[in-house]
Amino acid sequence: MSMRFGLIGNNISYSKSPKIHQYMSHKLHIDITYDLLDVEAAELPKLIEQLRQGYYQGFNVTTPYKEAIISYLDDISYRAKSIQAVNTIYYQDGMVKGENTDYDGFVGVLKTHQIDVKSKNVYVLGTGGAAKAIYHALCDLGAHVTMVSRNKKDKEKEFEHVIEYRDLNPNSVDLYIQATPVGTFPNVNASVLTKEEVKGKTVIDLVYNPSVTQIMKDSKKGVGGINMLIIQALKCEEIWFEREIELTNKLISELKGVIFDE
Numbered sequence: 001m002s003m004r005f006g007l008i009g010n011n012i013s014y015s016k017s018p019k020i021h022q023y024m025s026h027k028l029h030i031d032i033t034y035d036l037l038d039v040e041a042a043e044l045p046k047l048i049e050q051l052r053q054g055y056y057q058g059f060n061v062t063t064p065y066k067e068a069i070i071s072y073l074d075d076i077s078y079r080a081k082s083i084q085a086v087n088t089i090y091y092q093d094g095m096v097k098g099e100n101t102d103y104d105g106f107v108g109v110l111k112t113h114q115i116d117v118k119s120k121n122v123y124v125l126g127t128g129g130a131a132k133a134i135y136h137a138l139c140d141l142g143a144h145v146t147m148v149s150r151n152k153k154d155k156e157k158e159f160e161h162v163i164e165y166r167d168l169n170p171n172s173v174d175l176y177i178q179a180t181p182v183g184t185f186p187n188v189n190a191s192v193l194t195k196e197e198v199k200g201k202t203v204i205d206l207v208y209n210p211s212v213t214q215i216m217k218d219s220k221k222g223v224g225g226i227n228m229l230i231i232q233a234l235k236c237e238e239i240w241f242e243r244e245i246e247l248t249n250k251l252i253s254e255l256k257g258v259i260f261d262e
Contacts, residue, residue: 004055005240006035008047008069008089009062013038014185014209016259017060020233023258030241041068048072051091058240059089060233063181066129073098083136084158085129088236099239102133105232108247109204110141113223115175117143123173124148125192126180127155127162130206134177135159170197176219178205183213191215211260230255 007017018034025032037047037059044065050056061069066085070076073086074095080086086098110117122143124131131147138145147159148168155162182192184207191198191214198218205213206225216222230252234245245251 002031002033003057003240004033004035005058005060006037006047006056007060007062008037008039008044008065010038010040010064012036012062015062016209016229017062017233019258020230020255021237023255024234024237024245028237028241028243028245041065044069045072048089048096051089051096054091057091058236060236061087061089061129063128063130067132070098072096079103079136083132085132087129087133087232088239090239099236100133101232101235101239102130102228103137104235105228105230106134106137107141108231109223109225109227112227112252113204115202115204115223117141117175120144120174121146121172122175122177123168124177124179126178127159128179131177131179132158134179138177165192168193168197170199170201173201176201176203176215178203178207178213178215181207183207183210183215185209189214191218193218208259226256226259227252229259 007015021034066087069086076098080098080100083100087102088099090097120143122138123146124134125148127147127149146161148165149155149162152162152164180192183190188210195218198215200220202221203215203219204223205216207213208225208229211224238245
């Protein structure tokens with residue numbers, strides 16, 4: 001019998017997650033369906049109940065529900081609890097559980113692009129669910145992290161160093177992490193920062209559609225979010241399918257081909 005999974009979010013018609021998971025299901029010889037669950041917040045309890053009843057076997061969670069979904073779960077991992085954001089949900093031992101694999105995805109991006117953040121001044125643009133995972137990964141890797149928010153006061157309890165965009169000084173930045181939806185298709189000309197603020201800098205943009213965003217074009221070196229998308233998805237599948245998946249350059253290349261084969 002086919003296993004059913006889905007991505008919970010809002011305004012997510014652009015998502016490439018179905019392509020990744022359908023391809024991997026064929027590769028792993030596992031029969032699944034994968035739904036895009038573009039829902040309002042009021043529908044979250046119903047979806048969790050459907051998981052509890054066995055209609056679904058697991059979910060991914062994306063913007064804007066990575067934080068809100070936690071209150072409907074029975075248990076979350078130590079990592080997800082520290083981050084206070086969940087992007088993977090599954091049913092185990094009679095409980096609906098949550099995990100965060102965005103952490104793994106971001107660390108994987110740093111490794112594949114050989115970016116060393118230790119003792120570097122890293123500025124994270126945005127303070128949502130994905131940004132929280134990145135913040136914890138950067139702190140664990142020894143970076144000096146500053147979060148850039150539209151409203152500093154709302155985020156001061158969550159992060160050690162927070163500034164507002166108007167207070168950003170590019171001269172103090174070694175690396176930008178772009179963790180907002182700004183620049184996502186179809187708004188491909190949008191950027192959260194000006195060209196002057198980005199010029200001469202390295203930017204990792206979590207946006208993967210388009211593969212080269214405006215902020216990446218304006219930077220000295222731009223790294224897109226496609227590897228993070230792929231790695232976090234594979235880590236989700238390791239949890240859902242209870243098996244290890246070997247992460248190779250060949251597999252990443254295959255999945256990039258699948259994602260961008262329009």
